[in-house]
Amino acid sequence: MSNDSQAWFDSQNKENKAMLRQWMKNENISLVQVNGQRKYGGPPPGWVGGAPTYGSEVYIRNLPQEIYEDKIIPLLQSAGKLYEFRLMMTFSGLNRGFAYARFTAIHHANLAVYWFNGYEIQPGYKLKVCKSIEKSELQLDAIPGFLDKDTLTRVMCGITADLERLSLFASPKVDGMNLAVIKYRSHTAAAMARKSLCEGTQLLCGCPLTVEWLSYSNKRYLNFGKFLLPHSCYPRSWTLLFK
Missing domain, CATH: 3.30.70.330 (RRM (RNA recognition motif) domain)
Incomplete structure (x- = not known):
């Protein structure tokens, strides 16, 4: 002991x-x-x-x-x-x-x-x-527009485990940025992903972001299809983003 x-x-x-x-x-x-x-x-x-x-x-x-x-x-x-x-x-x-x-x-x-x-x-x-209400969905806000759904999915699969589905929408809070809703295969996987993301630098490809459980209001928006399409933008130099 x-x-x-x-x-x-x-x-x-x-x-x-x-x-x-x-x-x-x-x-x-x-x-x-x-x-x-x-x-x-x-x-x-x-x-x-x-x-x-x-x-x-x-x-x-x-x-x-x-x-x-x-x-x-x-x-x-x-x-x-x-x-x-x-x-x-x-x-x-x-x-x-x-x-x-x-x-x-x-x-x-x-x-x-x-x-x-x-x-x-x-x-x-x-x-x-x-x-128990076993939450399994996270929301990542302030995602830059150069990270499209496929790219972001690859990035998240590289730093978290058991990702089941990722959806991307225009952020309702941050102008010009996107909101990612990520569903994991279990509450444990989602909790581990949240812990890992929150304990890190909270940077994604050099950009700050917020990591939270999917809120009730955003879940309602998702269920009723009220989210807008994600923003798209392309930086001058892609090579600086993925060093």
């Missing part, structure tokens, strides 16, 4: 943390904490094949802050096998009251919602469980 993990176990709520540590040892469970969340699985031990399909994840809230995976995971597994469980954590070592659980099959996720929405996990704490 790392020094950071030991310090976490030695802080507040020691009794419940001791039970968690014993459960991890008994069940040979590994948990990884990063970026304010602690994760089990993704994939779990012995998993073969790709990640479960869209619709297999549930969102859980109203968790008592002092309980941990040793109480939550066995409860959820009574509905079906878990592919991944993510518990949001505070710096003080308590959970933030909500979590995400991805099952290996959609019908197990549906069963979890049916069984555990309203389940009293502790006196005074009835869980709220619903299907």
